[in-house]
Amino acid sequence: xxxxxxxxxxxxxxxxxxxxxxxxxxxxxxxxxxxxxxxxxxxxxxxxxxxxxxxxxxxxxxxxxxxxxxxxxxxxxxxxxxxxxxxxxxxxxxxxxxxxxxxxxxxxxxx
Amino acid sequence: xxxxxxxxxxxxxxxxxxxxxxxxxxxxxxxxxxxxxxxxxxxxxxxxxxxxxxxxxxxxxxxxxxxxxxxxxxxxxxxxxxxxxxxxxxxxxxxxxxxxxxxxxxxxxxxxxxxxxxxxxxxxxxxxxxxxxxxxxxxxxxxxxxxxxxxxxxxxxxxxxxxxxxxxxxxxxxxxxxxxxxxxxxxxxxxxxxxxxxxxxxxxxxxxxxxxxxx
Numbered sequence: 001x002x003x004x005x006x007x008x009x010x011x012x013x014x015x016x017x018x019x020x021x022x023x024x025x026x027x028x029x030x031x032x033x034x035x036x037x038x039x040x041x042x043x044x045x046x047x048x049x050x051x052x053x054x055x056x057x058x059x060x061x062x063x064x065x066x067x068x069x070x071x072x073x074x075x076x077x078x079x080x081x082x083x084x085x086x087x088x089x090x091x092x093x094x095x096x097x098x099x100x101x102x103x104x105x106x107x108x109x110x111x
Numbered sequence: 112x113x114x115x116x117x118x119x120x121x122x123x124x125x126x127x128x129x130x131x132x133x134x135x136x137x138x139x140x141x142x143x144x145x146x147x148x149x150x151x152x153x154x155x156x157x158x159x160x161x162x163x164x165x166x167x168x169x170x171x172x173x174x175x176x177x178x179x180x181x182x183x184x185x186x187x188x189x190x191x192x193x194x195x196x197x198x199x200x201x202x203x204x205x206x207x208x209x210x211x212x213x214x215x216x217x218x219x220x221x222x223x224x225x226x227x228x229x230x231x232x233x234x235x236x237x238x239x240x241x242x243x244x245x246x247x248x249x250x251x252x253x254x255x256x257x258x259x260x261x262x263x264x265x266x267x268x269x270x271x272x273x274x275x276x277x278x279x280x281x282x283x284x285x286x287x288x289x290x291x292x293x294x295x296x297x298x299x300x301x302x303x304x305x306x307x308x309x310x311x312x313x314x315x316x317x318x319x320x321x322x323x324x325x326x
Contacts, residue, residue: 018197028190032183035316039179042321050325054317061186061313069193070306076131079138086142090149097153101160 016074027068034061117294130296137300141307144270148311151263155318158255165252167323172237172253173260174228178320181224182312185271188217189309192278192302195285199295204285211282214305218275225268232257263315270308277301 038057042050067073072080123129159166195210229238236244238261239254281301284290290298 018200019193021194021197024190024193024197028186031186031190035179035182035186038317038321039175042175042317042324045325050321051317054321055314058314058317062310065189065306065310065313069189069309070303075134078131079134082135082138082142086138086145089142090145090152093146093149094153094156097157098160101157 016071019068019071019074023068027064031061031064034064126293130299133296133300134303137303141303144307144311148263148266151259151266152314152318155259155263158252158259159318159322162249162252162255165249166256168249169253169256169260170319170322171324172232172235173320174231175320175324177224177228178316181221182316184217184221184224185309185312188214188221189306191217192305196295196299196302199285199290199298200292202292204288207290208282208286211278211285215275215278215282218271218278218305221271222268222275225264260319263319267308267311267315270311274301274305274308277304 034057038054041053041057044050046053066083070083072083117126119126119129123132191210191214195207195214198204198207198210232238233242236242237253237257239258243254243257245253278301281298285298
């Protein structure tokens, strides 16, 4: 199977094409700007929207790291699926845990 | 040029398939890491629903300025590692080693800053089971928060320490010409690991440092 004659050996330089230097630096700048936004918004009285804003900004930062630094944008689609599944499992676990906690009524002992 | 320097193991058809297998394996490992930290975050979510006021009070005891600086440090180190992989892909070596060294240095400074935080918390009596002196109606909830805090940040710091060691090893190997544009998979996988450690911290920062800051 290895190096069979009818199958040409792929010889491209391994890995996806590297993102540009400017692309990486702009990503870092965007991440630092989002960090500042996160810290700033935490000081404003927004009630429950503080949590929403903080987690939203964290997700935006994570997506930037995943797509640009970890190259999911340009790399094999299979990797995007594996990465997505990792976070999807986590979402299921937290959602089902919360569904239990938030809907549980305290039961009195029957005696 | 590198057919001899980097022979493809027998089980792979070609270098491309070898790299795909390696990155897929790494991503499967990273998915388990996501779940490893995910359990701690799920526990945090559960406890925060139980003790919302105490968690806000406890979060105000953390050092937000230091936490923000630590986040910026990790984000910058992530960029440095991404650039070092790029540099190797483009045939560079010295700059790649320098960038890996910078990332290792930033990772180490993160650990030092965290050490200062832990020391300050010991002084404030915020370490459950060792030195805990909080009183009042929120004392119990604050204790739960700090238990989770030490588990989450402790495990994260272990990951950072491992990452620093890996990056120093990769800098050493890059310096000794182990990697070139044709073969740099170990460096790429180390970079993926470091970025995941960064992503974990991106979520630690708001849930530990930013709760209840507005009032």
